[in-house]
Amino acid sequence: MQIGVIYPQTELAPDPATLRAYASEVEQMGYRHILVYDHVLGVDPIAHQGWEGPYDVDTPFHEPFVMFGFLAALTSIELVTGIVISPQRQTALLAKQAAEVDILAEGRFRLGVGVGWNRVEYESLGQDFATRGRREEEQVDLLRLLWRQRTVNFDGRFDRIRGAGICPRPVQQPIPIWMGGSSRAAFERVGRCADGWFPMMAPGERLEEALRLIAHSAQQADRDQATIGMEGRIPADADSSRFADKWREAGATHVTVDTMRAGHADLRSHLSALEQTARSLELNR
Numbered sequence: 001m002q003i004g005v006i007y008p009q010t011e012l013a014p015d016p017a018t019l020r021a022y023a024s025e026v027e028q029m030g031y032r033h034i035l036v037y038d039h040v041l042g043v044d045p046i047a048h049q050g051w052e053g054p055y056d057v058d059t060p061f062h063e064p065f066v067m068f069g070f071l072a073a074l075t076s077i078e079l080v081t082g083i084v085i086s087p088q089r090q091t092a093l094l095a096k097q098a099a100e101v102d103i104l105a106e107g108r109f110r111l112g113v114g115v116g117w118n119r120v121e122y123e124s125l126g127q128d129f130a131t132r133g134r135r136e137e138e139q140v141d142l143l144r145l146l147w148r149q150r151t152v153n154f155d156g157r158f159d160r161i162r163g164a165g166i167c168p169r170p171v172q173q174p175i176p177i178w179m180g181g182s183s184r185a186a187f188e189r190v191g192r193c194a195d196g197w198f199p200m201m202a203p204g205e206r207l208e209e210a211l212r213l214i215a216h217s218a219q220q221a222d223r224d225q226a227t228i229g230m231e232g233r234i235p236a237d238a239d240s241s242r243f244a245d246k247w248r249e250a251g252a253t254h255v256t257v258d259t260m261r262a263g264h265a266d267l268r269s270h271l272s273a274l275e276q277t278a279r280s281l282e283l284n285r
Contacts, residue, residue, distance in 0.1 A: 001247070002254045003281060004033030004080065006233070008270055011260060014060045016070065018267055023075045025271050030283030033078035033110070034071065035231075035256050036064045038085055041121045053118060065097040072104035079105050082198055082231070082256070083114035083180040087132035088125045091139045091159045092166070095146040099170040107171035112198060113139070114180035131158070133185055140193045144174040178229065184213060191217025196229030196253070202243075203232070203250040211251070229253040236262065236273040241280045 005026050012018050023034060042057035055061075068079045079101065086094060102109040115132040116122070122129040135158045142159055145152045147170050154161045178196035179189060190197045191214040201207050215225040231254035232247035234240050240257065247255050257277050264270045278284065 001244070001252055002032045002078075003030075003244070003283060004035055004078070004254065004256045005031050005274060006035045006037075006082070006256050006258045006260060008260045008264070009036065009062050010055065010059050011264065012060075012267055012270070014062060019062075019067065019070060020074055021267060022271065023071050023077075026274060027075050027077050029275055029278040031077065031257070031274070031278065033080050033254070033256075034075070035080040035082040035112075036062065036067060038064050038081060038083065039118070039121065040085075040088070041118075041124050043118065043120045048120060065101055068101045068109070069104055072101065072106075072108075076108070078108045078110060080110040080178075081112045082178070083112040085116035085118075085121070086113040086139050087115055087135040088122050088127045091142050092146065092161065092164075094139070095143050096166045098143070098175055099147060099166055099168065102170035102172055102175050103168060109170075109172070110176045110178060110196075111143075112178040112180060112196075114198075115186070133189065134158075136179075137189050137193060140177055143177065147172075147174040176229075178231070182210075187213040188217040190214050190228065191219075191223070191225070192221045194228060196231060198231050199233075203246045207250060231256060233258050236277040238280070240277045244281060 039055060039061045042055055042059050043051050043053060044057040045051040064081050064084060071079060098111050113136060115136050119129045138156045138158055142154050145154060146166050149165060151163055151165045152161050153163060176195040178198060179194040180198045182200040187210050199207055218225040230252045232252045233256050234243035236257050236259045244255055257274060259270045259273050264273060
C-alpha cells in the first residue's frame with residue numbers, strides 16, 4: 001500500500017521556498033506521493049450572502065499543473081491531483097497540461113478528477129454546473145484518446161475535435177485517471193471508467209456499500225473491480241498506524257496522510273507531524 005501526503009496549501013504560505021522545503025522533506029521521510037486539491041476561484045462571502053462553502057476568496061490554492069511543473073524538478077515522488085475539477089476546464093487543454101506534467105515528472109503523475117460543488121466557480125468559468133457529471137465521463141474518453149493517438153476525431157455532446165492532437169504526448173499512455181465523489185452517480189462512474197477512487201468516507205458500512213456499487217457498475221461495463229485502485233485518508237496523529245491498517249484491510253492500494261485542520265500553525269508544525277507519522281508507519285524500514 002503506497003503512502004503519500006496531502007499538501008496543506010490552505011494553511012501554508014504560497015511561496016516557492018515553502019513548496020521546495022515541504023517536497024524535499026516529505027520525500028526524505030519516505031512518503032511516495034504528494035496530493036493537491038484544485039480550485040480556480042474562491043467566492044467572496046460579501047457578494048454572496050449566506051455562503052457556507054469550506055473555502056472562500058481568501059483561501060489560497062496553487063494552480064496544480066503549474067505547481068507540479070515546479071515540483072517535478074525538485075522531487076522524484078509521484079504527483080497527484082486529488083482532485084482537479086475537470087468539467088469546468090477545457091478538455092483538450094486539460095489533456096495538454098496533464099501530458100506536460102507527466103513528461104516533466106517522467107511518468108510519475110496521477111490525474112484525479114471530480115465534478116466539484118461550487119456553482120459560482122462553474123458560472124465564472126463559463127461552464128454548466130447541471131451537466132458536470134455527464135461532461136466528466138465524456139472527458140475521460142477524450143483525454144485517453146488525446147494521450148494515446150497522434151490525431152483524434154471526436155464528436156461528443158460537450159467536445160468536438162476533428163483531425164487534431166497534442167504533441168508531445170505523455171510518458172504514460174494513458175495517464176491514470178482517478179475520481180473523487182461521494183454520490184451514487186459518482187460511484188457508478190468510478191466503476192464504469194476510472195482507474196481509481198478517492199473515498200470521502202472512512203472504512204465501514206458506507207465504504208462497503210460504495211464498493212458494492214462500484215463493483216456492480218464495473219461488472220456491467222465488463223471491467224474487473226480488482227483493477228480499480230482506492231486511496232484512503234488518515235490523520236497525522238497517534239492513531240495513524242491503526243487507520244492505515246483499517247484501510248489496508250478494506251482493500252486500499254494507497255493512503256494519504258492529512259495534516260490539515262489539525263491546528264498546525266506553520267510549515268515546521270506540519271512537517272513535524274508528518275515525521276512522527278512516518279516513524280509510526282515505519283516508512284523508512
